[in-house]
Amino acid sequence: MVLQMATRRAMSSLLNRSFRLLGGRGAGLASGSQRFGTAAALDEPITPPVEVKYTKLLINGQFVDSASGKTFPTLDPRTGEVIAHVSEGDTEDINRAVASARKAFDEGPWPRMTGYERSRILNRFADLIDKHSDELAGLETWDNGKPYEQSALAEVPTLSRLFRYYAGWSDKIHGLVVPADGPHHVQVLHEPIGVAGQIIPWNFPLLMFAWKVGPALACGNTIVLKSAEQTPLTALYAAKLLHEAGLPDGVLNVISGYGPTAGAALANHMDVDKLAFTGSTETGKIVLELAARSNLKPVTLELGGKSPMIILDDADVDKAVELAHFALFFNQGQCCCAGSRTFVHERVYDEFVEKAKARALRRVVGDPFKKGVEQGPQIDDEQFSKVMRYIKSGVNSGATLESGGDRIGNKGYYIQPTIFSNVKDEMEIAKDEIFGPVQSILKFKDIDEVIRRANATHYGLAAGVFTSNIDKANTLTRALRAGTVWVNCFDVFDAAIPFGGYKMSGQGREKGIDSLKNYLQIKAVVTSLKNPAWL
Ligand code: ADP
Ligand code: MG
Numbered sequence: 001m002v003l004q005m006a007t008r009r010a011m012s013s014l015l016n017r018s019f020r021l022l023g024g025r026g027a028g029l030a031s032g033s034q035r036f037g038t039a040a041a042l043d044e045p046i047t048p049p050v051e052v053k054y055t056k057l058l059i060n061g062q063f064v065d066s067a068s069g070k071t072f073p074t075l076d077p078r079t080g081e082v083i084a085h086v087s088e089g090d091t092e093d094i095n096r097a098v099a100s101a102r103k104a105f106d107e108g109p110w111p112r113m114t115g116y117e118r119s120r121i122l123n124r125f126a127d128l129i130d131k132h133s134d135e136l137a138g139l140e141t142w143d144n145g146k147p148y149e150q151s152a153l154a155e156v157p158t159l160s161r162l163f164r165y166y167a168g169w170s171d172k173i174h175g176l177v178v179p180a181d182g183p184h185h186v187q188v189l190h191e192p193i194g195v196a197g198q199i200i201p202w203n204f205p206l207l208m209f210a211w212k213v214g215p216a217l218a219c220g221n222t223i224v225l226k227s228a229e230q231t232p233l234t235a236l237y238a239a240k241l242l243h244e245a246g247l248p249d250g251v252l253n254v255i256s257g258y259g260p261t262a263g264a265a266l267a268n269h270m271d272v273d274k275l276a277f278t279g280s281t282e283t284g285k286i287v288l289e290l291a292a293r294s295n296l297k298p299v300t301l302e303l304g305g306k307s308p309m310i311i312l313d314d315a316d317v318d319k320a321v322e323l324a325h326f327a328l329f330f331n332q333g334q335c336c337c338a339g340s341r342t343f344v345h346e347r348v349y350d351e352f353v354e355k356a357k358a359r360a361l362r363r364v365v366g367d368p369f370k371k372g373v374e375q376g377p378q379i380d381d382e383q384f385s386k387v388m389r390y391i392k393s394g395v396n397s398g399a400t401l402e403s404g405g406d407r408i409g410n411k412g413y414y415i416q417p418t419i420f421s422n423v424k425d426e427m428e429i430a431k432d433e434i435f436g437p438v439q440s441i442l443k444f445k446d447i448d449e450v451i452r453r454a455n456a457t458h459y460g461l462a463a464g465v466f467t468s469n470i471d472k473a474n475t476l477t478r479a480l481r482a483g484t485v486w487v488n489c490f491d492v493f494d495a496a497i498p499f500g501g502y503k504m505s506g507q508g509r510e511k512g513i514d515s516l517k518n519y520l521q522i523k524a525v526v527t528s529l530k531n532p533a534w535l
């Protein structure tokens with residue numbers, strides 16, 4: 001038992017630094033899962049090792065039905081079958097939740113307690129996450145379809161790590177005293193901004209919960225969070241644990257429900273002081289407009305991407321293939337920062353394509369609860385159909401389909417790891433965010449050319465560079481217009497590293513010191529000094 005825990009700890013610390021291991025070639029072929037090239041049907045789904053406990057809305061510290069009494073089903077991506085019926089929030093529920101958050105902000109203890117007291121509650125929450133990690137990981141995989149090993153060994157430990165990071169900030173947030181041209185004592189106070197509205201997506205439900213809730217709570221704000229309709233379960237479970245840790249009622253309210261109803265009501269609300277959103281660029285524009293038309297609440301947006309992964313000619317091709325494979329296929333390709341344009345230097349291009357294909361054929365796809373599975377199903381029918389449409393578009397536009405291109409099994413949303421070579425910049429598959437297991441490999445000749453092509457997109461979320469040439473690496477990291485550039489690594493998400501987009505990939509940054517700014521109001525206090533002689 002002790003040995004097992006030690007191994008788990010060691011693994012989770014590794015995975016915290018990077019999710020790399022998950023794509024490792026060491027993964028054995030789990031029984032019933034398949035290397036996708038074979039046509040075998042998938043086995044019957046494994047019974048998830050967890051039960052669903054919370055399905056109601058969380059308002060003012062209580063689980064309650066929605067005002068309408070309506071519910072909606074959350075589905076198992078492995079089968080499309082119903083996991084549970086969850087209370088469906090709409091405008092009236094958002095109003096109740098905002099009123100509760102308002103009261104907790106205006107009258108409650110949370111913004112008034114010391115930073116140290118807040119940090120103690122956030123640290124207790126992190127301990128409870130670790131204690132309940134099996135349930136959290138089980139729910140996350142069941143609702144989302146991602147491999148259980150990824151949930152358990154990477155995401156849940158990252159969740160507690162993020163809350164410990166923000167617990168550390170709680171008692172270190174302070175303003176400044178600044179000099180002025182005159183007999184004035186000038187203080188710049190950093191105050192919580194008020195009621196934060198937060199809308200999160202389905203691809204990393206727990207991590208998005210942490211990126212939003214962590215900084216808002218550290219700064220003393222209150223929150224109404226709307227989870228994604230595809231994955232409502234873990235936010236409710238985590239919020240319950242946060243209350244167990246001592247969070248006062250009304251500080252965090254969680255509303256499950258759909259975007260155009262509950263989400264829009266939150267973005268549009270006159271009594272919400274700040275909005276944070278992660279999702280598609282299209283929806284980002286809608287919520288920004290709602291925020292502007294209502295009360296001009298400031299908005300942070302983390303949106304889509306079409307990130308380049310650039311392999312230079314000095315690359316060790318085997319390593320480059322593995323990294324580019326991970327950069328694209330991780331999380332079923334459902335990452336806003338997925339390295340979805342693999343640019344490979346012409347000198348190593350053919351070898352790269354051949355090896356990338358072999359790697360994709362080795363990828364273990366299957367029931368995400370099975371050990372060793374690297375890829376589960378896509379989240380839902382809509383995303384599945386969208387990815388399949390893009391695969392067709394790739395074939396029709398003349399790209400070479402090297403591997404995959406089809407679904408796996410006849411139930412649920414499994415897609416074969418798919419690779420296109422000879423992809424041209426103007427093809428739809430090279431321009432649009434596919435959000436699925438489809439790798440597009442493009443050829444380039446020189447560095448200036450690849451910089452121009454990599455930047456020729458409306459997106460600017462992330463980029464990857466693979467080289468051991470320091471000068472070329474420096475040139476690329478400076479020239480690429482993206483919020484994150486990973487050199488010889490990808491998807492490294494430390495709590496202290498800021499994340500966010502250039503251009504249409506977003507506004508503002510999450511994680512790291514910059515994330516606190518999103519949740520602070522700045523107040524200048526200017527006091528006249530009676531005795532200017534002391535200036
Ligand atoms: P995706 O297309 O990947 O599901 P979305 O941007 O549609 O991404 O969804 C991200 C989050 O935004 C989800 O919580 C969703 O419910 C919410 N959402 C969708 N449409 C709207 C909207 N019109 N107003 C507010 N929130 C929305
Ligand atoms: Mg679901």
